[in-house]
Amino acid sequence: MNKRSCLVKIAATALAWGALGAAPVLAQQAATAGYPGTRPIRLVVSQQAGGSSDTVARLWAEHAGKALGANIVVENKPGAGGIIAAQQVLGQPADGYTLMFGGVSQMVLNKFVYKPLPYDPEKDFTGVGMLSTVPFVLVANPATGFKTLDDLVKYAKAHPGQLNFSSSGLGNSTQLAVELLQSKLAISMTHVPFRGEPDGLMATIGGQTQVMAPVLGTALPHIKSGKVVPLVVLAPSRLAELPDVPAANELGVKDFDTMGWSGIVARAGTPPAIIARLHEGTQAFHASPDVQAKLKGMNAIPMAGPASQLMEVARRDAQAWGPALNALNLSAQR
Numbered sequence: 001m002n003k004r005s006c007l008v009k010i011a012a013t014a015l016a017w018g019a020l021g022a023a024p025v026l027a028q029q030a031a032t033a034g035y036p037g038t039r040p041i042r043l044v045v046s047q048q049a050g051g052s053s054d055t056v057a058r059l060w061a062e063h064a065g066k067a068l069g070a071n072i073v074v075e076n077k078p079g080a081g082g083i084i085a086a087q088q089v090l091g092q093p094a095d096g097y098t099l100m101f102g103g104v105s106q107m108v109l110n111k112f113v114y115k116p117l118p119y120d121p122e123k124d125f126t127g128v129g130m131l132s133t134v135p136f137v138l139v140a141n142p143a144t145g146f147k148t149l150d151d152l153v154k155y156a157k158a159h160p161g162q163l164n165f166s167s168s169g170l171g172n173s174t175q176l177a178v179e180l181l182q183s184k185l186a187i188s189m190t191h192v193p194f195r196g197e198p199d200g201l202m203a204t205i206g207g208q209t210q211v212m213a214p215v216l217g218t219a220l221p222h223i224k225s226g227k228v229v230p231l232v233v234l235a236p237s238r239l240a241e242l243p244d245v246p247a248a249n250e251l252g253v254k255d256f257d258t259m260g261w262s263g264i265v266a267r268a269g270t271p272p273a274i275i276a277r278l279h280e281g282t283q284a285f286h287a288s289p290d291v292q293a294k295l296k297g298m299n300a301i302p303m304a305g306p307a308s309q310l311m312e313v314a315r316r317d318a319q320a321w322g323p324a325l326n327a328l329n330l331s332a333q334r
Helices: 003-033 052-068 080-090 104-113 149-158 173-185 197-206 216-224 272-287 289-297 309-328
Strands: 041-045 072-076 098-103 125-134 136-140 164-167 190-193 229-234 260-267
Touching: 041 052, 041 080, 052 072, 052 098, 052 125, 052 260, 052 272, 052 289, 080 098, 080 104, 080 260, 098 104, 098 125, 104 173, 104 260, 104 309, 125 272, 125 309, 136 149, 136 173, 136 197, 136 216, 149 173, 149 229, 164 173, 164 197, 173 190, 173 309, 190 197, 197 216, 216 229, 260 272, 260 309, 272 289
Parallel strands: 041 072, 041 098, 164 190
Antiparallel strands: 098 260, 125 260, 136 229
16 A cells, blocks of 8 residues: 555544544534424422422523523422432433422432432532522421420420421421531420421421421411411521521521522533523523512522532532531431
């Protein structure tokens, strides 16, 4: 073979390998060019319809859907601390057509409660965007006679294990908030999980349980009507909506930050171009005056930022809360 023929053969081989290498990229570009098209997008929510998480999820679906020209359908899959919802999403292709409303429970807390957890939040999901954060408020049934956190602590120490507290489900942030609080206060209450925040709060109002730590937006109407009594705000400082209710820090319960953040996640491996498109929908959500007004009405704080912010916050919180949560030695059965 002469030199010219050899060079031609080498060039042809290089072109062939280049074409093979470019094929996946071209296929991905072709697959994402028309996204989302006319196909609906599913948003799986791990909470019951009617709760604060569901409300924020539906707001995102409405405004992101308009921005993307897509029909975003919300599907409520409550139970097992969000594991059911996570598995629904992970059972579908990483193509951006099945998403999860991912809160702190699914993305951080579950790994300390469900062992083994059937998914890895950091490896199996990728962030689309943060939506909001909300403070918690510890409330009591008026029949308990509790007016302050000190009243609760005194009774709990005199009657260990006799008080019940509601949560939105095993491993949910409404459970972990109270677990961390009672650990710091050296008291013991019995956890009673429900399938969602509305059910848990109704149990406290009805006397099935004595206390709960729902998010402020869920609790506030019932506080105003006198159906529950606020004892302490589980946030760094007092809230304008409850100016007479002390924050945990004021009562000597230090380093108690709110845990109620939420956002949108997709399966890991979803093409970056699709994540970028979905994040455009999240930006439209945050830019909407209607959304801002409704979040304010729910006592939720917007959390705008890049798509990568959600996973960064999840990793930060896992590192910050991990030692305390591991020390509680919690274990939940699915």
